[in-house]
Amino acid sequence: MLITFVRRRRDVPFSHLFWLFGAFILGCGFTHFMEVVVTYHPVYWFSGLVKLFTAVVSLATVVALIPIVPRALALRSPEQLEWEVAGRTVELAEANAALREGEERLRLAVESADIGTWDYNPVTGALRWSDRCKRMFGLPPDAEVTYPVFLDRIHFEDRDRIDKRVQGAIGPKGDGSINVEYRACWPDGTVRWVVARGQAFFEGEGAERRAVRFIGTVVDLTDRKRLEDELWKRAKQLVEADQRKTEFLAMLAHELRNPLAPIRNALQVIRLAKDDPDLVEQSRQMCERQVRHMVRLVDDLLDVSRITRGKVGLRRERIDLGAAVHSAVETARPAIEGFGHQMTVSLPERPVHVYADLTRLAQVFSNLL
Structure with a gap:
């Protein structure tokens, strides 16, 4: 049973002791069995071999226990483990609370600054826009957004330039960053100036390098551009x-x-x-x-x-x-x-x-x- 347990649970510490104890128990059993046998059949030489085997296993077990005893004594008790688990649970809860607080602060900062966010997966082509980002492009909150939809919302004079910048940023040799200004066209013909900043994340090296995520923000520059035009005039x-x-x-x-x-x-x-x-x-x-x-x-x-x-x-x-x-x-x-x-x-x-x-x-x- 011990041997079967060790073979199935390879993560058990000090597994070689289980093998030694298993061999010792097996040797003791054969020793008692041979004492009964020699009562009827005088095969003392075989009984001696079984006893020798049991003695060797016993000595090996003692030798193996010498360095293991201090380590075994250092093992934590179930109560200690429970306290440690409870402490780590509290730490995890505090970390999650801090993470939620940070996310809430970030959300408030983004909303206060009237910043739109976007998340693009170049591998699957999935593109997610925040409601503010959709509003900057004249789209309703429930609109489905894809990369072609994004390009279609860019002014025709800026479309090719922005597409090349995006592809260059997420390409195998790109640095992953983008910071561009362009005009967004609404379905009703309204033109809005925006600035997009983003950073791509890559995996792989060399020819296998590819962008797996591209995230960033969009800010409406229309009022600033209007003021710049007025100042220039x-x-x-x-x-x-x-x-x-x-x-x-x-x-x-x-x-x-x-x-x-x-x-x-x-x-x-x-x-x-x-x-x-x-x-x-x-x-x-x-x-x-x-x-x-x-x-x-x-x-x-x-x-x-x-x-x-x-x-x-x-x-x-x-x-x-x-x-x-x-x-x-x-x-x-x-x-x-x-x-x-x-x-x-x-x-x-x-x-x-x-x-x-x-x-x-x-x-x-x-x-x-």
Whole structure:
């Protein structure tokens, strides 16, 4: 029975002792049996062999017990084993509780950050998306998701690029990581920007290396992309506004120089023609007109908001077109005479009235001259 038990339970410690005890019991049984036999048949030599066998087995058992006794004494009792099992059960329960708490914290963090999760098995093709991940792609929570469905939800301009990145990450020579931005298209045509980050897990080496799991997260970037576009447009507008301001200031510098020449000429006329009141009055009126023109230009220069927008204010009123022509001629006359040119102005006998800005119209005519 002992031998049969040991043969079936190979995990029993000190199994060789069971063999020795089995042989010893068997030897003792044969010894007693031979004592009965020799009563009727004097085969003492065979009885002696059986006793010798029993003695040898007994000595072997004693020798085997010497190193085993300390080890056997160190074995824990059933009560100790029960206490150890109970302690490990408590530790396991605490570990499971900590694991559940960690999973709950991770779930709350994922939900608070509005992060979608995905889990892809490249071997079986199984793909699992969280409800948040499905919502980012415009899918209902009960939708069945496969890799072709995922590709179909990607904008056609990004589809090939993302497919190549995924296949490269999970390929035999891939590093397993992915971090890409792309556009997701909803069934109703809505386009959302998302960023996907993931890590693949491999088994095997060399040519046998293959990805067995690919997990990651998805975050909606639509609001951030919209803000980036708005910031880019605003920056572009600021650059354009600065350029318009530079152009506007250059124009004003040119316009401010134009009235100075007729004012200088008028002052010379006033100084030289003191005895001609009519000529002095005419020169004075010319100075007043040019000064008003310069005041208008300075007002434009001080209006920074209009400069940055590239808009010039117009003060429309009913004016005589001839007055604008005369103002332009007054401004341009010093330059015309300086080059030795002659200019003839021909105006209709009756006034021509228009609804315009006298100063701006005079600027246009002056620049043309």
